[in-house]
Amino acid sequence: DTGSAAATPIDPRFDIAYVTPVTIGTPPQTLQLDLDTGSSDLWVFSSHTPASQVRGQQIYSPDKSTTSKLLDGHTWSIRYGDGSGSRGNVYTDNFAIGGIMVETQAVETAEEVSSSFTTEDNIDGLVGLGFSTLNTVSPEGQLTFFDNAKPKLDAPVFTADLKYMKEGTYDFGFIDESKYTGEITYVPVDTDPGYWTFTSSGYGVGSGTFSSSPITGIADTGTSLVYLPTAIVTAYYRQVEGATNSRSYGGYVFPCNSTLPPFVFGIGEAKFTIPPSYMSYAAVTDGSPTCFGGLQSSSGIGINIWGDVALKAAFVVFNGEEPPTIGWANK
Numbered sequence: 001d002t003g004s005a006a007a008t009p010i011d012p013r014f015d016i017a018y019v020t021p022v023t024i025g026t027p028p029q030t031l032q033l034d035l036d037t038g039s040s041d042l043w044v045f046s047s048h049t050p051a052s053q054v055r056g057q058q059i060y061s062p063d064k065s066t067t068s069k070l071l072d073g074h075t076w077s078i079r080y081g082d083g084s085g086s087r088g089n090v091y092t093d094n095f096a097i098g099g100i101m102v103e104t105q106a107v108e109t110a111e112e113v114s115s116s117f118t119t120e121d122n123i124d125g126l127v128g129l130g131f132s133t134l135n136t137v138s139p140e141g142q143l144t145f146f147d148n149a150k151p152k153l154d155a156p157v158f159t160a161d162l163k164y165m166k167e168g169t170y171d172f173g174f175i176d177e178s179k180y181t182g183e184i185t186y187v188p189v190d191t192d193p194g195y196w197t198f199t200s201s202g203y204g205v206g207s208g209t210f211s212s213s214p215i216t217g218i219a220d221t222g223t224s225l226v227y228l229p230t231a232i233v234t235a236y237y238r239q240v241e242g243a244t245n246s247r248s249y250g251g252y253v254f255p256c257n258s259t260l261p262p263f264v265f266g267i268g269e270a271k272f273t274i275p276p277s278y279m280s281y282a283a284v285t286d287g288s289p290t291c292f293g294g295l296q297s298s299s300g301i302g303i304n305i306w307g308d309v310a311l312k313a314a315f316v317v318f319n320g321e322e323p324p325t326i327g328w329a330n331k
């Protein structure tokens with residue numbers, strides 16, 4: 001099998017996150033989920049989510065599906081890097097993305113979601129596409145959609161073609177040569193503890209010299225920005241007039257009319273350029289002359305994260321062969 005599905009930015013003004021239509025159950029219930037390579041739980045707003053915590057999201061009602069089965073005694077609870085979280089029970093049911101159907105997918109129904117999920121009415125849940133070792137279901141961990149779908153895919157891969165303020169695509173089971181230029185550069189993936197962890201070959205700021213220093217981090221479609229070591233981040237914002245590391249805004253900000261340099265990162269011998277438009281992430285509040293940077297420091301996080309700001313500058317292949325690798329191509 002092969003399949004394709006849209007990755008649509010949830011906000012027309014700036015790329016906070018991307019959602020993809022999925023179908024769950026019989027008859028199929030359609031929800032818009034955030035495909036997240038930085039986690040491995042597939043959870044949804046559901047008929048079990050308290051009404052006070054639901055604000056416009058689509059919900060999955062297992063009781064309306066003839067193929068749903070409660071996974072008795074199983075629960076899940078997850079906390080994300082931005083402090084948001086959710087928890088609940090587990091069903092298995094038919095689940096499809098882009099026509100790729102998995103009959104007994106573990107679908108985690110939310111009994112509780114944190115406030116940032118309630119306020120984000122464009123996201124009905126997440127599809128974790130990290131490695132199944134990260135799945136939080138207890139007492140038995142469950143497989144991700146990709147792990148379940150892999151045996152029926154023409155090739156054990158999925159690709160991300162995220163775009164700047166435009167609809168992109170996730171493809172499953174094939175590599176669409178029309179979506180990239182030049183060659184795909186593959187690098188090894190360390191699956192411990194369960195992220196798509198790889199090592200970039202270095203970085204450059206604007207037309208400055210390229211620094212060939214290895215940067216180990218995760219490819220995370222579920223994170224909006226790029227989080228790198230402070231030395232790299234300060235080297236970047238040193239080139240931005242009026243940039244400061246704002247305690248109140250929680251990161252590097254600068255006057256929205258400042259000229260930003262592009263940010264270059266290396267994968268093997270290949271170079272990828274994040275254009276200035278992606279690096280000026282968003283006004284700190286609507287209409288403010290102060291903008292929040294798309295590149296922030298990872299010092300408080302513990303890992304480096306190549307989020308959407310970097311991923312949308314490339315065509316990315318998540319290769320699930322043994323051993324897994326990740327491929328990057330320009331587009």
Ligand SMILES: Cc1c(C=O)c(-c2nnc3c4c(C[n+]5cc6c(C)n(C)c(C)c6c(Cl)n5)n(C)c(C)c4cnn23)c(C)n1C
Binds near residue numbers: 034082224
């Ligand atoms: C260590 C880490 C992260 C690791 O991942 C991270 C982060 N960055 N985007 C997201 C996340 C998103 C994407 N996302 C980002 C958003 C931003 C920046 N804003 C203002 C809104 C309203 C957002 C929404 Cl609804 N959604 N989602 C849906 C989830 C569950 C996330 C969890 N963490 N997260 C941050 C901010 N930090 C510090």
